[in-house]
Amino acid sequence: MSEQDPNRYDSPAQDPVSGLRETVTAVARAFAGDDSIEPSLDSSPKPEMGDYSSNAAMVMSKALGRPPREVAGELADEIAGRLGESVERTEIAGPGFINLFLADDWYRRAVAGLADPAGGTVPPVEHPERALVESVSANPTGPLTAASGRHAAYGDAVTRLLRATGHQVSTEYYVNDGGSQIENFAASIAARMTGDEPPEDGYRGEYVTDLAERARSERIDPDDLETLARSGVGWMVDSIRASLVGFGVEMDGFFSERSLYDEGLVDRGIEWLREAGHTFERDGALWLRTTDFDDDKDRVLVRSGGEPTYFGADVAYHADKVERGFTRLIDVLGADHHGYIGRMDAAIRAMERPGVEFEVQIMQMIHLVEGGRRTKMSKRAGDIVTLDELLADIGNDAARFFLLQRSADRTMDLDLDLARSQSSDNxxxxxxxxxxxxxxxxxxxxxxxxxxxxxxxxxxxxxxxxxxxxxxxxxxxxxxxxxxxxxxxxxxxxxxxxxxxxxxxxxxxxxxxxxxxxxxxxxxxxxxxxxxxxxxxxxxxxxxxxxxxx
RNA sequence: GCCCCCGUAGCUCAGAUGGAUAGAGCGCCGGCCUUCUAAGCCGGAUGUCGCAGGUUCGAAUCCUGCCGGGGGCGCCA
Missing domain, CATH: 1.10.730.10 (Isoleucyl-tRNA Synthetase; Domain 1)
Incomplete structure (x- = not known):
């Protein structure tokens, strides 16, 4: 692999495009006498526009008070001189683009470089972060839906991307195993056990009947709602975990909301905020003054009855994330939670832990379309397409691709007929x-x-x-x-x-x-x-x- | 009323941090298998980039207002 042998290429020391970019940037900056300019270097949209193009002349022409095409000519000569044999010729085009036509040898060398063990790899970011990606976190009162699948696929892909760029990332699922919905859930199971109808706003899916069956076989007393709740949630979490594993999504942890209470973490998290002086009492409740941090109104942490709100518990959960040393907290939330961002962001800032960044990625809704019609998705009514069903229907790979191919911030129609087709349509x-x-x-x-x-x-x-x-x-x-x-x-x-x-x-x-x-x-x-x-x-x-x- | 997302081809959507003649897949029309996989390739048609102003050499992209669709505004979770 030495220069003595003309029949072999050396492995380039670095990614060849970066080499080009550095040269263009250096030449442009020297020419403009301004180290802050960032000229572009992109592969050209069309072959007749060369292989790579830069807008270097256009970004500096105004400051120089000279026409961009004139500047481009001089820059192009300088760049060509520096790049030597790598560049075959240059052209000035359009309003003042510099188009580079690279030599065949540059391309052959680039391929040899890609084949090198270190070739084509992604260099790590300059400042790696310790990030925690919290995603899915669907209530453990029913199976994961196709919509949860979108969250799961997204959170997982973002995690993989961050790891690929050198960040240290953990993933977590927050299990909302406390609160009134769980009581409701337990009551729904109990009702099915005794042959009654579930409560008005209860859970009616068929899986509830299955859970009732299981509770009966384990001889759980239908009147023992506490045990029913614990067991029911446990079974649901097991099934959710299995669905995710089946989808190839690995969660590093499932964090129980209940455990926050059991281990006194709620009090501790709230204590942080109290010490920082951002809480106050009113009407017997403990509030966080989130309006000090750009929220619309202040929020209750602890109800007048002494019980923490969902928000209070979530604050504690996030405090725990910080405690565990994560410096970037990424929450993947559904669009229906967007109103929640302001207060959580305020809470993080109120913790006054410098260096901690909090961000929320909002996932917009997804509609499944079949035969040109949208299917309904309601968890309570049990009228849902579960993630498992979706995967059985279209397969993991198609599901992943379809769920990920659209930007997260837009609502999405997933065409089941298309996703299902094992043809060139797909x-x-x-x-x-x-x-x-x-x-x-x-x-x-x-x-x-x-x-x-x-x-x-x-x-x-x-x-x-x-x-x-x-x-x-x-x-x-x-x-x-x-x-x-x-x-x-x-x-x-x-x-x-x-x-x-x-x-x-x-x-x-x-x-x-x-x-x-x-x-x-x-x-x-x-x-x-x-x-x-x-x-x-x-x-x-x-x-x-x-x-x-x- | 306030906040968030969206409005680009018949359909589903890329094009954020301004750049050259606005793209892809599906669908539609017409071609290509005695050579490495035709789940592929090539050609064709379809656009007031929601509307109106503004910023500038240049706007789908940035700013303002409006219109339309979706979501959210609990001591629920």
Missing amino acids: PVYYVQYAHARIQSILRKAAAEGRGHDPAARTEVPVDRSEKALIDRLLDYPGEVHEAAARRAPHRICAYGTEVAAAFHAFYRDCQVIGAEGEGLEASRLTLCEVTAQTIERSLGLLGISAPDRM
């Missing part, structure tokens, strides 16, 4: 198919004993489709960082689709096995390998498998 198979196709090529190559040294050189020009594919692969680290920073796994769905599309086009245009030209077959086999690797990693971030055969 976008998840489009991506997986690309991976399977590549594996098939690699299998064939291996069977024919065709070795391929990633460092082998070829002088054959890089095909246009090859170039487009390599461009997409080089985007990977940036895409992952972007998706992680913005808590936007749906971007990875889109990215995976782009890589697959670029591969399919490459497959059409470029013969791999038996490609004519010294070193070309080896080079393309390497490209296939790194493409498969990128697809597998991308799907992995979403919790989706990358099958070798389809």
Whole structure:
């Protein structure tokens, strides 16, 4: 791997796109005499616009008082000079974009770099955080619904993204096993045991009858609501945990609301706030002055009867998260909880623990559509599609992809007919198919004993489709960082689709096995390998498998 | 009334931190399998980016107002 051997590539010290970006930025800053400017460097939208483009001239032309195209010309010369043989030529286009046309050699080297063990990996963020992602946290009074599935898939994918970018992340499910809903839940089970109708606002799903059956077989007294509540919640949590495991979502912990009381954590959490001087008493209740921290009105922590509110307990829970050393608390909540953000944010700030960041990711609603009609989803009425049913219906991979492909902050229609179809209609198979196709090529190559040294050189020009594919692969680290920073796994769905599309086009245009030209077959086999690797990693971030055969 | 999300192709949606001729999938029309997987590829049609102003070299993107859809405003959880 040395420069003495002209038939081999050295592994680049760093990601080649970063190298380009640094050069462009350095040249632009020196030219403008301003270290604060951030010129862009993106792969060009169209081949005739070059391989990479920068707006460097446009962002400084105003300050320089010169026309952008004129500035661009001078910048382009300087950049081309610095990049040497990597750049073939430059062009000034449109309002003043600098378009870089890179040399084939740059592309071949980039592929060799991707094949390097350290190639194509995501560099860690500069300041890693200890984060706790709390998600799902659905009430343990019924099975997880398809909507919970969206939360689960999202929380899990965000966790994977954060870990991929170097953060230290734990995941947790908050179990609301206290409060009036649990009494209601127990009463509903009791009613089914004795053959009565559940209370007016009780739980009526069929699973309640099953729970009653089980309670009966365990000889629980229908009048013993306390035991019924504990047992019922326990069974539900077991079933919820099983559903999540089945979906490939691993929770590091299930945190019981009740345990907060049992271990005196509620008092302790509230004590923090009292000490900080942000509480007051009124009408016999203890309040948190959340209006000091931008909330609409003050909130009750402890009811006049002495019992903490849900909010009070949740404050204690979050105090405990801080206590455990997490510096970034990420709560994934449903849209119906958005009104809750203000007070929780206020509470965190009232704790006065510097360095602790709190954020809420709101998930909008999901509607299941079948035969062009929306299905109803009500947990109390038992008129729901459960996560288990959804998974049995469309499979884990399709469920993950469909639940994640839309931005979290918008309501979503999930077309069951489409998700169910094992055909080209289904976008998840489009991506997986690309991976399977590549594996098939690699299998064939291996069977024919065709070795391929990633460092082998070829002088054959890089095909246009090859170039487009390599461009997409080089985007990977940036895409992952972007998706992680913005808590936007749906971007990875889109990215995976782009890589697959670029591969399919490459497959059409470029013969791999038996490609004519010294070193070309080896080079393309390497490209296939790194493409498969990128697809597998991308799907992995979403919790989706990358099958070798389809 | 106040707060949050959304309004982009027939449908479902990408395009946040301003950039070149606004994209993808589905659906529709027409092509491509004696070469590595046709779950693929290629071509075609469809848009006042909700409306109206503003900011500027440049706005789907930022600001203001309005219209429309969804959600939320408990000593419930």
